[in-house]
Amino acid sequence: MDNIQKLKDIITNSDSIVLFTGAGISVPSGIPDFRSASGLYSQSFGNISPEEIISHSFFYQNPKIFYKYYKTHLIYKDAKPNKAHFYFAELEKQGKLNAVVTQNIDNLHQLAGSKNVYELHGSVYRNYCTKCGKFYDLNYILESIEVPTCQCGGIIKPDVVLYEEALDSDILEKALFEIANCKCLIVVGTSLTVYPAAGLIRYFKGDNLILINKQATPYDSYANIVINDDIIKVVEQLEN
Ligand code: ZN
DSSP, X not given: OOHHHHHHHHHHTOSOEEEEEOGGGTGGGTOOOSXXXXXXXXXXXXXXXXXXXXXXXXHHHOHHHHHHHHHHHTOOTTOOOOHHHHHHHHHHHTTOEEEEEESOOSOXXXXXXXXXXXXXXXXXXXXEETTTOOEEOHHHHHHSSSSOBOTTSOBEEEEEOOBTOOOOHHHHHHHHHHHHHOSEEEEESOOSOSTXXXXXXXXXXXXXXXXXXXXXXXXXXXOSEEEOSOHHHHHXXXXX
């Protein structure tokens, strides 16, 4: 039996799946992979590295440059969910999938209909005033010239986890609970090299760990099934 057929059988017989996703699931939607060779981090922005620009200290020191980069490289407002996002949203509707834990900030799982989504790195769709805490939507950010500011005069910050910042402990705890208590963990589109998010899958103690990624990952040897292929191709075969 090939891996696709094995995975198909696991999904058919499972009612306790958790999906863990990284940038790879959104690449077919036109959002570049942060860390792949052709991804965001190989593009230069003057002499400053993207890691430096998307950091907590840089945000407060140079909000103008931060937002110039952020608006052009991290926001993909017209991106639509793809077949993979819809496929997993459907599994949740069928009562097979408990939760989605994602490293992505693009909101595409929710746009596809997923309800129980834990965004480890936040979302570009939420933004808040650093002074009074008032929330602002994505349009407000896009329509602002240079640095978006609140009515109170405070600078508005995206609800996205920047470099030097810790993950939200409440979201982390809930994501961990889901991973630790599911029977099948499907990991899609992540090289599993980003900590602490990648360390989460170590909490999995269920029956089937499935890794679907274009390249090999450091966790391949722990997995029951490894599929190194495009996620869209995989989903098309699963739907057959
Ligand atoms: Zn304010």
